[in-house]
Structure formats: C-alpha cells, structure tokens
Amino acid sequence: MRTRPLKVALLGCGVVGSEVARIMTTHADDLAARIGAPVELAGVAVRRPSKVREGIDPELITTDATALVKRGDIDVVIEVIGGVEPARTLITTAFEHGASVVSANKALLAQDGAALHAAAQEHGRDLYYEAAVAGAIPLIRPLRESLAGDKVNRVLGIVNGTTNFILDKMDTSGAGYSEALDEATALGYAEADPTADVEGFDAAAKAAILAGIAFHTRVRLDDVYREGMTEVTAADFASAKRMGCTIKLLAICERAADGGSVTARVHPAMIPLSHPLASVRGAYNAVFVESEAAGQLMFYGPGAGGSPTASAVLGDLVAVCRNRLNDATGPGDSAYTQLPVSPMGDVVTRYHISLDVADKPGVLAQVATVFAEHGVSIDTVRQQGRDVHSGTEGASAEGGGRREGGEASLVVVTHRAPDAALSGTVEALRQLDTVRGVASIMRVEGE
Amino acid sequence: MRTRPLKVALLGCGVVGSEVARIMTTHADDLAARIGAPVELAGVAVRRPSKVREGIDPELITTDATALVKRGDIDVVIEVIGGVEPARTLITTAFEHGASVVSANKALLAQDGAALHAAAQEHGRDLYYEAAVAGAIPLIRPLRESLAGDKVNRVLGIVNGTTNFILDKMDTSGAGYSEALDEATALGYAEADPTADVEGFDAAAKAAILAGIAFHTRVRLDDVYREGMTEVTAADFASAKRMGCTIKLLAICERAADGGSVTARVHPAMIPLSHPLASVRGAYNAVFVESEAAGQLMFYGPGAGGSPTASAVLGDLVAVCRNRLNDATGPGDSAYTQLPVSPMGDVVTRYHISLDVADKPGVLAQVATVFAEHGVSIDTVRQQGRDVHSGTEGASAEGGGRREGGEASLVVVTHRAPDAALSGTVEALRQLDTVRGVASIMRVEGE
Known part of the structure; x- marks a missing residue:
C-alpha cells in the first residue's frame, strides 16, 4: 500500500x-x-x-x-x-x-x-x-455501470422522502395535506419552507439527472415537467383506494415507444397497490428501473439524512x-444518443378524472362525446348521485334515483393517451354546462 | 473513439x-x-x-x-x-x-x-x-463500490428464484412441497434434477460470494451452513401465518455483534409479512443490505434467465x-479484514418450534425447564389440545379440556439465542417422555 x-x-x-x-x-x-x-x-x-x-x-x-x-x-x-x-x-x-x-x-x-x-x-x-x-441508494453507479450493457427504457421512482412521508401519512391516517405537512415539519422530515420538496423541485432535479444517465442524453432541469403535491386531497386517496391504488409523488423518465425521444416528469400519480413502489413507506425512497434485457429492477433505501x-x-x-x-478516470458524461426531450403533451399515460356534474339524463353521453372527440378512450366510468341538500352520497344509475337540481359525481378512468389529448379533454369538459366542476385530475401510472 | x-x-x-x-x-x-x-x-x-x-x-x-x-x-x-x-x-x-x-x-x-x-x-x-x-440485480458492484466507504453488517436475501417460486406457491395456494415443485418444473422454473436449488447449494454459493465481498474477508462454500427447503410443509406455512409471517429460503451473511467474526448460512426461515423480503413473489430475487451509515437498502429484480x-x-x-x-484494473479482491467464519452454532437467532406433547398437566413446566436449562429464553408459547381419536383441534388451557391419552401441540417461539443453545434445547426436548415428537423447527429472521 x-x-x-x-x-x-x-x-x-x-x-x-x-x-x-x-x-x-x-x-x-x-x-x-x-x-x-x-x-x-x-x-x-x-x-x-x-x-x-x-x-x-x-x-x-x-x-x-x-x-x-x-x-x-x-x-x-x-x-x-x-x-x-x-x-x-x-x-x-x-x-x-x-x-x-x-x-x-x-x-x-x-x-x-x-x-x-x-x-x-x-x-x-x-x-x-x-x-x-x-x-444512500446506489443508483447512479448501477445505471451508469451495471446497466451499461443494457438499454434502459423507464425509470420510475419515489425520490423525495419528505413528500413520501406526507403522502404516506395521508394514506394511512386519512389526514389532509396541511395536517400531514405539520406532522412532517414537527418530526424534522420537512423544512420550515417546504417548497422545494412539496412543489417537486427537488424531485425534478433528480429526474433530470436520472434521465440523462439512463438514456445517455442531455436532460436539464428545465426539460422536466413538474407538478407539486400540495393539492392532493383526502378525497383523492379515497378515489385511489376504490381503484386499488395509492398516491405517490413520482419522478418518471421514459424513452418514447419509437425510441426517438425521451421525457422526464414529476407529479403525483395513482399507482396500484400491487406495484412495489406502493409499499414504500415513510421517508424512504425507491426507484424502479425497466430495461430491455434485465427487466424490472428496484432499488430501495433511505433517500436522505446525514x-x-x-x-x-x-x-x-x-x-x-x-x-x-x-492514474485513470471512471466513466464520465455519456450523452452520445443526443435524444431530444419531448414536452409533457407527448407523454402517453392514463387519467383518473372526478367531475361534479348535473344529475340529469344525457350527461354521461355528453361527457363521453367530449372524450371521443379528443381521441381519448374511456376505460371505466363510475357514477355517484349526490344530493346537494342532504350531502348524502349513494350509487345512482344515470337518470335513476336522482333529484331535480341535484349533483352527481362522475369518475372517469381513461385508457392510455397522449397527455395533450387528455388535457384538451379536460379543458373541453370544463366548458360543458352540465359539468359543474372538475374535482380532481390525476395520472395513473405503474401498470 | x-x-x-x-x-x-x-x-x-x-x-x-x-x-x-x-x-x-x-x-x-x-x-x-x-x-x-x-x-x-x-x-x-x-x-x-x-x-x-x-x-x-x-x-x-x-x-x-x-x-x-x-x-x-x-x-x-x-x-x-x-x-x-x-x-x-x-x-x-x-x-x-x-x-x-x-x-x-x-x-x-x-x-x-x-x-x-x-x-x-x-x-x-x-x-x-x-x-x-x-x-440482473446490481449487487456485487454496489457492495464492492457504492458501499466501499461504509461498513456492511448484514446481507439477507432471496437469491434463488426456483425455491422462491415454490415457497410462494405453497404460501398462496396452500399446496404441499411436491405439488409446488411439480408446477415449478412444468413451468420451467425448476430443473429436472432440482437438487442444487431445493437443497440450497446454489444459494450457499451465492452467500459465500456475498459474505466475502460484504465483509472484505475470505468465505468459501464450505464455510456456509446450509439447509434445504424440501421439508417445509403446509403446516409450517399455517404456523407462519398465525405469527404474521411467511417462509422464505434465505441467504444470511452477518458480522458478529463484537465485530470479530462473520457467519454465512442458507436455510428456510419465517420472516414477518411487514419485511420487504416477504412480498418478493414468484421467481424474483431480492437482497436486503444493512450497513452502518447507509442503513437498510434493498435490491430487487429477476434473479435468473438468459x-x-x-x-x-x-x-x-x-x-x-x-x-x-x-490500461487500468477495477477493484479486485478485498479480503484484508481476514475475519474468521464462525460455525452455525455461534449464530444468534430465534426459533419457532412445534412440539407434539402428551396432553396432561405439567408438560409445559417440563418443556419450559428444558429451555431454561439451556439458557434459551421463551418469547411466546401457544398450546393447542388435539384429540388424537377425532383429529379435531382446539385451543386448550393446560390441564383443561383435554382427554386422558390425548395429544396436544405446543408452539414455542424463543427470544434470540445462540443456535447451538437452540439445537441443544431441541435435542433435550426429544428426550422427554412427554414430548411425542418435534413436528417442526424453523428459525425466525428479519425482525
């Protein structure tokens, strides 16, 4: 030595x-x-x-x-x-x-x-x-070196412990966002100004780094689509549960199906409880990597701390x-593929949309028409009558069991479609007289 | 280039x-x-x-x-x-x-x-x-390079897909070992001669490699204690479920508490359903690594296949x-700690023991005395009366609800103790007149 x-x-x-x-x-x-x-x-x-x-x-x-x-x-x-x-x-x-x-x-x-x-x-x-x-999770080295002979197609991860703690708390206790954030702050999981975490800036920086390494191309922070998780509600968790899902703030880096471009994004999303990421608790991080030869890998561990x-x-x-x-150097920058980063509109994903609609005949037909016009195929629709006077809620077949002037809630889950088509659909739905409001929109991932 | x-x-x-x-x-x-x-x-x-x-x-x-x-x-x-x-x-x-x-x-x-x-x-x-x-799971490189600045204390893993498939099948379907093996063979998960997998030879070789790298010492195949999983029964799974556990064939490499030696072993064990390894399904592999600074990491993915x-x-x-x-070389062999590999008897673990005992007063006292004499502390005892004539089973307090000449089943879960003390206890239990048989012995890990 x-x-x-x-x-x-x-x-x-x-x-x-x-x-x-x-x-x-x-x-x-x-x-x-x-x-x-x-x-x-x-x-x-x-x-x-x-x-x-x-x-x-x-x-x-x-x-x-x-x-x-x-x-x-x-x-x-x-x-x-x-x-x-x-x-x-x-x-x-x-x-x-x-x-x-x-x-x-x-x-x-x-x-x-x-x-x-x-x-x-x-x-x-x-x-x-x-x-x-x-x-502490070995991730850069496995992506850069262990998978250097493979082709990574997707990186899907929980890369921010603060937001995972908050979402986990909301999931398990039924707490609202503010209450869960307060607890995270009290326990030292959230900073006094939690913006970088809850608005997804921290996760977006990590997504940019991961996407660049995974796809051997240049991805900058500005290329990453970003939505925070401050508007996730207890009602969203209830909807997720009905679908056999939970909600996580995900960083998602994908190679387009044609291989000619990549995308990187951070937003809250529903994922099935059967997905390995669904059971990542507290402030832990986990990253799921899908590659051509290796298949599905997951890396799990503490994502922060001294x-x-x-x-x-x-x-x-x-x-x-x-x-x-x-007198050597390790693997350095690798950006030889020079793949462009596509905007969020090109991402192909699924939506879970909750609408407050007038509880009268023909509403579902109107709504379904808007989806069809935007080329978005509907997977399932769930309709619930809601009497605005009593506040009670119960299943109602369209045109049955409702009351004049009442509201119903319509939950639509789509098949996979480009994000631009999905947001165009939501925009058009907002214009319908019979749609009183869009209660929530959330992407569905990990299926 | x-x-x-x-x-x-x-x-x-x-x-x-x-x-x-x-x-x-x-x-x-x-x-x-x-x-x-x-x-x-x-x-x-x-x-x-x-x-x-x-x-x-x-x-x-x-x-x-x-x-x-x-x-x-x-x-x-x-x-x-x-x-x-x-x-x-x-x-x-x-x-x-x-x-x-x-x-x-x-x-x-x-x-x-x-x-x-x-x-x-x-x-x-x-x-x-x-x-x-x-x-495909990056494991050697993370252990050798990513954790090169850390001190690994434990590696606990499912490193054989064939046996995990069989055990998962037994767990989810209630099938016996033979039936589950037949299915694994039919689906191509088990070879015509499954000995290397089901007797733990394959996992033991991997444990030797992992232990050597994790602890920077020399661990050979012969140093690895090995028990196969051919004797795991549907009854064992039922017992595991009652404890909130499942059964996995684990490769376990540990640094002794005093840091002066290491152990490596492969055997079936009960692990709590809350442990990340418990939910590893089918032929997947996963390895849990505990280190001083990084804490708990897990690596998950397909463990075999072309x-x-x-x-x-x-x-x-x-x-x-x-x-x-x-013109360089990567990190090579690292065995500088020269830590000795201790025999299985030195491993500190817990046992789940099912005994068939005579259903009469004083049996529990006799059994408890044997544990105490060997310095093994009992965590819980569960006693079930079993009428050998009718074959029905029901909870019975000692000395109550039993029938002359009947048998009872006694399930003892111990606290942590050296494996030698535990096997000495079992040996002594076998000598008791009132113990008709030792139905099963299984270690409890991952807590």
Missing part, C-alpha cells in the same frame, strides 16, 4: 459534511485498505468557523473555500454545500487545480452537469455524485481515490 | 451465452459508445458445433475453448459455461494469455475465488462476476473493456 496519503478537501460541514468527516476519521483504516492508500482530511471550508465541530482538528477549518481548492496539493474535493453558487465556481476551480470532485449537489448537477463534466474531462479528473440522487448521504459520498470517495492511484 | 476493436471470446453459448452474443451484435453501436471502442466477437467455444446458432457467424464457432483463450489477441473472455472444470482452467489460462475475464460462474467463484483473483492480479487483469449472484443474466454480463463487459482502454 502507498503510504503517502491522498489529500481531501471538504467543502461544507453541515449534517452531511460532519458525518463524512467523522467516518473518514473513525474508519480511516478501512478506507485506506479499500483505496490502497491512506486518505487525509486536508481542510474543511465552513461559513461559521466559530462553531464547535467535534472530532475535527480546528487547524483544518477555514472560511476561504476558494483558497482551499486552489492549494494545488488537494487530490479530491468533496462538495456538500448545495445550491448553484458558489459550488459551481468552486468545483470548476478544483478541476483547474488538479483535483477530482465528489458532489452531493443535485440542483447544480441538474442545471450544469454538462459543463461540469466537460471541465472534469478537460483536466482528466473525475466528477462523481451518487449522493445527489436518493441518498449518515446515508455520507455513505454515498464515501463510496464515491473510494472510487475516485482508486482512480487517482491508477 | 478508438477504431480498432476489442476482441471478445465467448465460452459457452447456451441460454445466457446466446443472449450475450445477440446483444453484442444488435447493440454494437451503443456498446462502442459506452466503452469508447468497438467490441468484436472473436470466437465462441461450444460443445455441440453442429447446432444452428442464429445471428452468430459459423466461422466463429469452435469446440476448442483452450485454443481460443490461448490465441493471444483476446482482450476479454466471457465465461458462461458454469461448473468448476473446465471453467477454472480456462479462466486461469485466459489471464496467462493477457485477457480479462467476465464470469457468471457462482460455483467456481464460491470455491476458488481467491485463487482466481490472485491470478487476475498477477497478470494485471480484471475478474468481474456480477452475473454470478442474483442475475436476458437478465446477459444484462449483468454485458455491464461487466463494458467496465472491463473501459479498464483495458485505460
């Missing part, structure tokens, strides 16, 4: 960074054995140098991250600051000064992955980022250090 | 080999883009050269595998023959003649992994074998070819 240590600079020492530093110290012998040389923490860049950081030599602490990455003797920079700047500039500077980089920065990778990969390649260095997607994310960072650190010793 | 192709020799052209050859041909452009150079099938060694092999140039077919690996211009040898010889000699010869090797051979790797790794290292070549364990296994082989082929181009 080489005795001269590889030098590591750590940028950021929060929940993840402090755990990385701790494991580097407590498991130094194991890491050395696996790498073939010792690794030494050569500097830790932080914003608040006065904070006591147990187990870290105060001499290593600096507020000047730029000077640290410019030192010239750093072999690997670990970036766990997050956000686009200053992370982007620091990573680029690190490459320029001969370091390889391990990052957990999904937002940056989703926005500027191509430029960062180019910088790494220009300087003959590695850029690894297993921790950027689904925390320790799990540190595990992923350190796995990358070992690989990058081994590459340094071998 | 380099234009001179890397040359690949394929040893074996059965279900897996023919699929490897097919994908190499149909996806040649993708493979070239991912590797950075084209790959060329330079020879295919088979036993029956007269067999028509669609899509393979007959000029490439040879029966002389030794001459093929000795050619000197082969960059990578893919070995999908299986069995120990001639595969072992061919792989060693391949290294001697400058080739790297991708193998799917679990039996060989479990028996001679150390020697083969040493040969690879001696000649500066790679030995990859993702396909040897759990087919296409899935070929996917794993080709992923390795891409990695090995990239290493050849970089």
